[in-house]
Amino acid sequence: MANRILRAGAFAASAVAGLALAGAASAETLKYAFGYPAASTVGIAADDYAAAIKERSGGSVTVRNFPMSLLSLAETGPGLRDGMADIGYVVAALTPKDFPRYMLMQDLQLMVNLQEPRGKESVAYAGAVIEYTLTKCPKCLTEFQGQNQVYMGGATSSINMALCTKPVRTLDELKGMKVRVSHAVVNRLFTNLGATPVQFPANETYEALSQGVVDCSQLSLPELTNMSLADVVKYVTVDLPGGLSSNVAVNNINLDSWRKLNDDQRAAVLWGASQISADITWGYYADAITNQKVAADKNIQLVNGDPAAMDKMREFARNDRPGTLAGYKSNFGVDDADTIAADFEAMYAKWLDLVDPIESRDQLRELFWTQMFKNVDPKTYGM
Template identity: 45%
Template sequence: MTFAKRLMSMAVAAGVTAGAGLTGAAEARELRYAIGFPANTASTIAADVYTKKVAELSKGTLSVKVFPLSLLNLAETPGGVRDGLVDIGYVLTAYTPAEFPNINLAGDLTMLLNLMDTGGRDGLIFSSAMLEYIYLNCPECQNDLAGQNQVFTGTAASTRYMLLCNKAVTTADDLKGKRMRVSSQNWRRWSESMGATAVSMPGNETFEALTQGAVDCVIISAPELSGLALIDAVTDITTGVPGGVFGASTVANINADTWRSLTDDERAALLRAGTTMSAHGGWQYVNFEGRDLKRAADKGIRVHEADPALVNATNDFVTTDMKTIAEFYSSKFGVAEPQKAIDTFKPLLEKWAGLVKGVSGPDELAELYWTEVVSKVDPKTYGM
């Protein structure tokens, strides 16, 4: 189905929903939620939990219908939420860098995790810090969202990025001349600093690129062994580099017009449910990482640790790259005080590294999000 036809079908669906509301006032108001991932992925599994939480917390006045990889793909979702084609969307802000510069600046700081003791919970730490940063510490982020007619209610992040390759790549010398598929500028800069060539391409093209030798490695997280079927294209995995996570994910952005049409209690329900979406999404990524690395080893894929010299060189890169990030967002997107943003964000990473260390499950993490962050947000005024 073409994008134009999908828009028409959504408009019809919206009209049917509105009409149903006129004839059955007791029925829950259905909110349409677009997620550009297929079913049974970490994000869609979390969305199923989210829908149940919305119904519970709203006392049945709201329901959420999830559309996995159907109404809108990831590239279409930011505009779709902005224009009201859906009520809620899983928005990867990195896909529209000019529209969300302040969120993306924070999202580009993920390799700072390399310099910390994360206990393997890199994604949970980063998404938690992003949640607090956007809600409570970044009015500029809120201005970006308002400019796109969206209200923020949740984050998520991948697990740590590593090298998924069709040959062994474990040292700095191994990297020289290799073609590396990257999904963000920080990993592009890392690759080029190591003498490799960075290649940009959509995730759904990486399987073919690896099997045909168009790239030597994909810089990505382990759950994509199953999510993108890379387990059938990879022969070698190197952990420890380059590190960082994909963290520029606002996983439950709500159309601002929809948001303002809700009652205070319904907005409060969506804020609380957003903690569930954030916690379960991140937790599922952790579960999938362990599962997929085990599957890879069982399949005979070689799993290597990066050479210590390469790890040290990577950490040196991270330190110097902070200045590059600040200069880039100032010159390219006009961010007024990028260094102030970096200095604000770094302590949140340290804070959440300590907080998530002892968390035993996603519901406990969601409760932590509520007490530490979201309970401080007033549904009567937020996003209004």
């Protein structure tokens, strides 16, 4: 009898040990690559993202952050596809043919210039892009999966400005000026205004401005601190070119890495996705306000565009849309471009109202979770 008890106890201990090992084996560490400094808006959000997933998963999923090390901004899309990272900050504008429907929403950005300002346009745009992609655009999700990625949300910059080493106010000052741009529509805009657009990744802006390769860069005001541009920028034209950057998928996950997770782990990652999308979006919105003081402290002049330049910019925004849609049809095969544009514009209008009462990051986190990510089924999404 005693022997049977000992054997039963040994079996039970072995079973417990086996369960513990099974639990340990199921724990996952995911590598997150993003081409921004650890102290940037993105880097700070990434730390909170890792903490949120670890807490939500009960330690079953750990995210290890690689700021500006594992993959550059330009390398992240292909590197994530090939499994060099599990999670990545993907800039769709660097390979627009891979994500044409997602990029179409980006290239509708100048519509924010044509409405009476309400103050939270960038926050509304982020919500509209994410909800439209998750719920109204299955072909968008298919495009991401075609690159071995699962879409996990996005974010926007605050309103884009011209960060320059020379003053840019008038059409005469713009003529021939070399301006770094990241989006096709802004390329066309600056060409229309008489400037010379140059295209390269945002993280190369510091060197390009400091060496005189370009005179200006199309970016938002928070990049004065995020990319240390306050050391080289002398002037900021605050209302030119307008629009915003929404072409990022801030924490896409490698398809194979996603499918290795169990349902509870995927649910935790979706929770984290809602947090980081809100954090980066709100971070840029809030940092645009605080960076006005940075500009003042660094003797960077904030200037407004001349009325003639602004009128021409708005005229371009009104007239460019039909050509943009036609280009997406002929160049990228987006035969539903008109439908996407109309539906997305309605989604943006809805989100302008949704974000109007939002006054904090935590409120935006809650809105992103309840309005969108909570409704994504971890058992079927991306599977």
